[in-house]
Amino acid sequence: DDLQILRAVAVIFVLLFHLKLDLLSGGYVGVDIFFVLSGYFIAQTLSRISTWHEVKAFYNRRLRRILPLAWFVFLALMIAAPFLFVPPELKLLNKDFITALLLIPNIGYWLNNSYFENMLFRPMLHYWSLGVEYQYYLLFPLALWFIQRWRFMAGVFFAGALFLCILVTEISPKTAFFLLPARFWEFLLGYFAFRIEERRIIFAAWLRSGFFLLSVLMLVGSSLLFTAKTSFPAYAALIPALGAFLFILGKTPAWPRFLSFVEKLLIATGTISFSLYLWHYPVIFLITYSPFNYNATPTSLQAISAVVITIVLSIISYYLIEENFATEK
Numbered sequence: 001d002d003l004q005i006l007r008a009v010a011v012i013f014v015l016l017f018h019l020k021l022d023l024l025s026g027g028y029v030g031v032d033i034f035f036v037l038s039g040y041f042i043a044q045t046l047s048r049i050s051t052w053h054e055v056k057a058f059y060n061r062r063l064r065r066i067l068p069l070a071w072f073v074f075l076a077l078m079i080a081a082p083f084l085f086v087p088p089e090l091k092l093l094n095k096d097f098i099t100a101l102l103l104i105p106n107i108g109y110w111l112n113n114s115y116f117e118n119m120l121f122r123p124m125l126h127y128w129s130l131g132v133e134y135q136y137y138l139l140f141p142l143a144l145w146f147i148q149r150w151r152f153m154a155g156v157f158f159a160g161a162l163f164l165c166i167l168v169t170e171i172s173p174k175t176a177f178f179l180l181p182a183r184f185w186e187f188l189l190g191y192f193a194f195r196i197e198e199r200r201i202i203f204a205a206w207l208r209s210g211f212f213l214l215s216v217l218m219l220v221g222s223s224l225l226f227t228a229k230t231s232f233p234a235y236a237a238l239i240p241a242l243g244a245f246l247f248i249l250g251k252t253p254a255w256p257r258f259l260s261f262v263e264k265l266l267i268a269t270g271t272i273s274f275s276l277y278l279w280h281y282p283v284i285f286l287i288t289y290s291p292f293n294y295n296a297t298p299t300s301l302q303a304i305s306a307v308v309i310t311i312v313l314s315i316i317s318y319y320l321i322e323e324n325f326a327t328e329k
Contacts, residue, residue, distance in 0.1 A: 002252045003037065004270030005263070006244060010034050011273040013223050014126070015280045019306065020297045026226025028115070029240035031129045032186055032233070033219065034277075036244035038133055039190025046144055047198065055141055061326075062137050066274075068325040069317055070130055073278045074100050077123060086291050089121045096124050099131075106131030110178035116228040118295040126281040128178055135180045136187050154188065154195075161185035162238075169234035176233055183233070186241045193248040205251065212250030218243030275314035275322060283310045 010033035017027025049055055074097060081093055099108030105127040113120055115128070146153045161184035168176040176182040203211070222240045230236050255263045269276070284306045288296040298306060 001263075001267050003040075003248065004273075005252070005266045006033060006037060006247050007270035007273040008266040009219065010037070010244075011269065011276045011280075013219075014277065015307070015310070017223075018126075018281055018284050019303045024223050025228070026223045026230065028232075029219070029222045029226060029237075032237055032240045033244040034129065035132070035183060035186040036190040036193070036241050036248075038136065039187030040194050040248060041190070042137065042140060042187070043144075043191040043194040046141060047194070058141070059137070065322075065326045066130065066133070069275065069278060069321045070100070070127070072317070072321055073282070074124060074127070077282050084286065084289070085121075089291070092121045093123065096122070096127075100124065100127055103134040104131050106135075106178045106180075110174060114174040115177050121292075121294055123282050123285040123289075126277065132178075132180050132183055136184070139180070139184075140187070154191070158185050158188045158192075161188065165237065166234050169231060173231070186237065189241050189245045190248070193245050196249060203249070208249065208251035209253065210250075211246040212252055215243045215246035215250055219247070272314045272318040272322075275318045276310060279313045279317070280306070280310045283313070 010030040013024065013027040013030030013033070015027075016024040017030070021027075045058060045061075049058055078093070078097055081090055085093065096105065096108060099105045105124070106129070108131075109115070109122065109125060109128045112122075115125070143153075143157055147157070161181060165176050165182035165185060168182050218239050222236070222243065226232065226236060284298065285294075287302045287306050287309075288298050290296065
């Protein structure tokens with residue numbers, strides 16, 4: 001339940017950021033939280049794998065978990081696109097669709113401008129993070145092979161990726177933002193969190209509570225204080241990533257009875273967080289869209305409408321697509 005709550009926090013951050021709420025100018029750190037969580041869950045899955053057949057089964061489960069819904073959402077937009085967009089925009093969308101099919105959407109967006117550029121036609125920009133995850137799934141089993149034989153390699157990979165992230169951010173911020181090598185260390189934080197749990201390292205209750213409180217400060221603080229002008233990822237990404245790491249290790253205090261509905265709501269949000277993430281951006285884009293004008297800030301009515309439509313579509317797609325394809329037959 002705690003990890004579902006963390007998923008909910010991540011997707012809420014991203015959603016509110018894309019609604020352009022000034023208060024949450026750093027909500028894009030929700031993606032960093034997702035990366036740490038992915039590192040945790042993939043380490044948990046691969047820890048039980050010892051044969052090549054099991055590795056292939058792992059890839060099969062990952063593809064079934066992600067691709068059906070990811071392609072469905074994009075295909076839905078592609079079907080509607082000729083009725084919504086002008087021809088030059090359709091050409092751009094076709095290119096994005098191809099890179100999404102090839103599982104390299106992050107590379108496609110990297111070839112354009114930065115994530116924070118407002119003047120580009122990119123109704124599926126949020127798919128960049130899926131590209132990073134696809135590539136992590138492909139490479140991590142190999143990295144794990146090295147780590148299992150030489151334990152120190154985990155630290156080498158982490159330090160090397162973090163150094164690369166900081167260095168590349170200074171040279172080419174969009175390269176560090178969009179491409180896996182500079183993001184690999186965030187997934188490894190999730191791996192480290194799993195390894196700590198796997199070894200049954202028990203922290204004192206007061207220390208785990210301290211981890212939780214510090215994680216909340218780091219996650220909320222970065223979402224409130226970071227802006228599009230923050231040098232990111234670089235050192236700044238350490239704050240939300242370490243916040244997610246500490247949240248996993250921490251102890252969530254018992255919720256007061258009168259707030260139990262909030263806990264249940266966050267858990268439910270975390271459960272459908274993947275659907276929410278996939279639907280929210282194109283919905284917001286379409287509600288505020290006008291030809292060649294991509295910088296509109298949603299009105300209050302538009303923002304509420306976008307949230308409601310996103311939630312409805314997410315619930316439907318979760319039960320009709322996610323559950324059906326992700327479940328073992």
